Amino acid sequence: MNPEFRRNLWLELTPRRIALMVIILALIFFAAAISGGKDYRPAAVAEALYYLIVVLWGSRNAALSVVGEIRDRTWDMQRLSSIAPGAMTWGKLFGSTIYNWFGGAICLAVILAYRISHDGPAPALLDFVYFVEIGVIAQAGALLASLIAVNRRQHHSRLEIFIYQLAGLAAALATFWVWEAADPENVFRQARAAQSIMWWGQSFGLQGFLLLSLGAFTAWILVGCYRQMRLDLKMTNGPSVWFAFLVFIGLYVAGFDAWLTQDAAVAHWHVAAKRLALAATTYGVLTYIMVLLEPKDRVLMRWIGSQLRTLNLRAALGALQSWMMAWIATLAVSVALILWLGSYELNAARDQALAAATLGFIARDTGLFVLAQSWTKRRGDFSALVVLLALYVLIPAIMNGLGMTGLQFIFFPKETSPLWLTAAAPWAEAVAVWAIAAGRLSLADREPGPILQAG
Amino acid sequence: MIEVRDLVYEYPSGRALWGVSLDIPPQTITALVGPNGAGKTTLLRCLAALEPPYRGEVTIDGLNSRARPREIHEKLGYLPDFYGLYDDLSVRRSLTYAAWAHGIKPDAAGAAAEKAASRVGLGDRMEQKASELSRGLRQRLAIGQAIVHSPKVLLLDEPAAGLDPAARKELSALLLSLRDSGMTIVVSSHILAELEDYCSEMIVLDKGRVAGGKPIKVREIERPRYLIELASPRSDLGEFLKGNGGIDVIEANEMHALFTFTHNPGARAKLVRDLVNAGFEVARFAESDRALEEAYFAQVGKTGVAA
Numbered sequence: 064m065n066p067e068f069r070r071n072l073w074l075e076l077t078p079r080r081i082a083l084m085v086i087i088l089a090l091i092f093f094a095a096a097i098s099g100g101k102d103y104r105p106a107a108v109a110e111a112l113y114y115l116i117v118v119l120w121g122s123r124n125a126a127l128s129v130v131g132e133i134r135d136r137t138w139d140m141q142r143l144s145s146i147a148p149g150a151m152t153w154g155k156l157f158g159s160t161i162y163n164w165f166g167g168a169i170c171l172a173v174i175l176a177y178r179i180s181h182d183g184p185a186p187a188l189l190d191f192v193y194f195v196e197i198g199v200i201a202q203a204g205a206l207l208a209s210l211i212a213v214n215r216r217q218h219h220s221r222l223e224i225f226i227y228q229l230a231g232l233a234a235a236l237a238t239f240w241v242w243e244a245a246d247p248e249n250v251f252r253q254a255r256a257a258q259s260i261m262w263w264g265q266s267f268g269l270q271g272f273l274l275l276s277l278g279a280f281t282a283w284i285l286v287g288c289y290r291q292m293r294l295d296l297k298m299t300n301g302p303s304v305w306f307a308f309l310v311f312i313g314l315y316v317a318g319f320d321a322w323l324t325q326d327a328a329v330a331h332w333h334v335a336a337k338r339l340a341l342a343a344t345t346y347g348v349l350t351y352i353m354v355l356l357e358p359k360d361r362v363l364m365r366w367i368g369s370q371l372r373t374l375n376l377r378a379a380l381g382a383l384q385s386w387m388m389a390w391i392a393t394l395a396v397s398v399a400l401i402l403w404l405g406s407y408e409l410n411a412a413r414d415q416a417l418a419a420a421t422l423g424f425i426a427r428d429t430g431l432f433v434l435a436q437s438w439t440k441r442r443g444d445f446s447a448l449v450v451l452l453a454l455y456v457l458i459p460a461i462m463n464g465l466g467m468t469g470l471q472f473i474f475f476p477k478e479t480s481p482l483w484l485t486a487a488a489p490w491a492e493a494v495a496v497w498a499i500a501a502g503r504l505s506l507a508d509r510e511p512g513p514i515l516q517a518g
Numbered sequence: 519m520i521e522v523r524d525l526v527y528e529y530p531s532g533r534a535l536w537g538v539s540l541d542i543p544p545q546t547i548t549a550l551v552g553p554n555g556a557g558k559t560t561l562l563r564c565l566a567a568l569e570p571p572y573r574g575e576v577t578i579d580g581l582n583s584r585a586r587p588r589e590i591h592e593k594l595g596y597l598p599d600f601y602g603l604y605d606d607l608s609v610r611r612s613l614t615y616a617a618w619a620h621g622i623k624p625d626a627a628g629a630a631a632e633k634a635a636s637r638v639g640l641g642d643r644m645e646q647k648a649s650e651l652s653r654g655l656r657q658r659l660a661i662g663q664a665i666v667h668s669p670k671v672l673l674l675d676e677p678a679a680g681l682d683p684a685a686r687k688e689l690s691a692l693l694l695s696l697r698d699s700g701m702t703i704v705v706s707s708h709i710l711a712e713l714e715d716y717c718s719e720m721i722v723l724d725k726g727r728v729a730g731g732k733p734i735k736v737r738e739i740e741r742p743r744y745l746i747e748l749a750s751p752r753s754d755l756g757e758f759l760k761g762n763g764g765i766d767v768i769e770a771n772e773m774h775a776l777f778t779f780t781h782n783p784g785a786r787a788k789l790v791r792d793l794v795n796a797g798f799e800v801a802r803f804a805e806s807d808r809a810l811e812e813a814y815f816a817q818v819g820k821t822g823v824a825a
Contacts, residue, residue, distance in 0.1 A: 066619045070604070070615045073611055143594055145592045
């Protein structure tokens with residue numbers, strides 16, 4: 064048996080705790096049964112308890128599974144073990160939540176017994192899949208958030224742990240919504256009208272499409288947990304899996320071109336241009352998300368730089384952070400979009416300039432995150448967000464109030480005359496920010512620094 | 519067993535190790551000493567493949583720490599300066615879990631746990647919970663977890679911190695027995711007198727660099743260090759010893775001399791005779807029990823607390 068899972072069994076499933084869970088749940092179900100109200104029948108109460116025990120409490124335990132080890136100073140011993148990252152991941156994910164699953168299993172038994180007796184086995188099977196899925200996705204989401212955070216720093220406050228839990232709860236909420244939409248027969252959730260969905264020009268049944276999508280994203284969350292665990296066990300993640308995810312998410316989102324038929328700005332574009340725009344937007348959003356989440360470790364960046372200088376491309380590629388690859392994907396797809404617009408769309412110069420400007424702003428903003436991190440280690444991301452708020456909202460609003468709207472192209476993508484300035488301004492800003500950031504990184508390499516960390 | 523070449527390690531806040539190079543031979547106990555902030559813990563974590571080098575290489579038993587960290591982890595036992603235990607697990611379960619986690623098969627894990635417990639003197643407390651153990655016993659349990667898989671290399675960061683004198687003595691005996699069983703041990707500590715008991719090599723770290731550029735051999739079994747003290751001064755003490763075959767004088771003045779000499783009792787007896795016959799009033803002739811401290815202060819060139 065997985066040693067980590069076994070250890071969790073020892074700690075979590077003690078006879079006293081098992082008895083406590085059984086007795087408390089039995090009393091609650093008994094109380095619900097004798098109260099007789101529709102909202103308090105045992106199956107309804109079991110549903111609520113399942114969300115409470117598996118989703119809410121389970122996601123907290125999952126968020127604590129590694130962070131708690133760090134807090135209790137046992138993580139180094141685990142990292143130095145022979146436990147493989149896959150085994151460590153599932154040992155933590157299901158081991159730390161085994162007590163929740165034990166309670167959840169009792170609740171699920173009550174739910175399924177009710178469903179089988181009232182609706183038959185098929186809806187009960189759907190219920191089973193749904194409840195297991197929402198539990199797994201909530202806990203895996205919380206674990207993934209905590210693992211990403213562990214890579215950023217080793218100390219985590221209660222509030223931060225709550226935020227990791229919230230990530231899992233957000234995933235659970237998305238799952239709830241998807242199942243609600245995917246349940247047109249009103250078998251067990253509130254129904255919406257049955258719909259089909261257009262994807263890559265084909266019509267698919269909404270229910271099957273959403274269920275498959277949910278399965279795919281759950282799988283990616285679990286892969287994400289595994290990859291983050293590898294990093295924490297000091298293994299190197301090559302770029303291939305993140306690259307595969309980028310391809311997946313690009314193709315997945317690009318298939319929803321039908322959404323853009325109502326958008327006047329792009330409705331006249333060829334479907335290929337719309338798909339490129341959707342993929343580029345997705346990559347751009349991913350770039351922002353990942354640059355915010357990842358550590359932006361300047362030591363790592365200098366190391367990547369040194370590997371590139373010595374043409375050790377394999378090592379450099381292996382150390383690329385996810386935001387860097389997402390940015391490269393944004394650049395590649397955006398350039399393809401700009402070229403396509405130039406070749407196949409009439410009067411595309413404005414759209415081309417705006418696309419190039421957007422790219423420039425993304426480049427500038429990622430540079431701001433890196434620069435802010437080099438200035439202040441602890442609050443770097445917060446500082447960068449404040450600067451971005453000022454650049455995108457506050458300063459343009461002030462300029463607007465002063466009647467200086469002509470300079471807004473400096474702050475966000477906006478057509479200006481001459482047209483080339485629309486793109487040139489953000490790219491000039493990006494070059495300036497990155498030049499300062501690069502200067503700070505190399506400056507730190509030359510100067511002896513004090514030893515501020517462990518002895 | 520352990521090779522470090524031009525190791526540079528950086529934290530985002532600054533550089534901690536500046537081109538450290540060293541070799542640690544197998545089956546030795548090496549003391550890692552130096553002032554606070556010298557980089558001892560960072561070096562140990564690099565040796566444990568918990569921190570990848572910014573530049574340079576760390577090789578443990580032929581494995582590169584950046585390329586094959588997990589294989590190094592399998593060969594290592596590491597006790598950090600601040601460690602935790604699973605308080606609700608018994609000693610048996612703590613050690614059994616550590617055995618499983620280090621790849622020992624389930625049918626052999628029980629025996630490995632028993633052996634480790636016996637080695638660290640916890641054989642009679644197997645069913646006691648970790649939370650019920652005293653500080654010294656918790657330390658032993660932590661060491662037991664680190665050695666349960668009989669690692670080739672054992673890294674200990676301040677293992678004697680907080681231990682009473684009796685527990686320190688037991689720790690010394692344990693480390694010597696582990697070395698004799700084939701382990702290569704690196705111990706970081708600021709208590710030089712305690713390290714004297716079992717260390718044969720010393721690495722002095724100062725400001726992220728190895729002071730003196732290389733590890734120092736502080737004790738040789740066949741050629742220990744001896745100290746002579748005279749009752750009345752003789753300015754020719756050093757010259758006399760140098761003229762005596764087989765003696766390497768480390769330092770000498772008119773009242774005392776420190777030198778290495780054969781461990782042979784007959785040769786030592788003859789040396790004392792020669793000294794007395796030459797008119798030296800020998801007040802003391804003994805093996806130096808402060809070899810490490812002398813070597814340390816010779817490197818850092820100052821007095822006071824080591825770390």
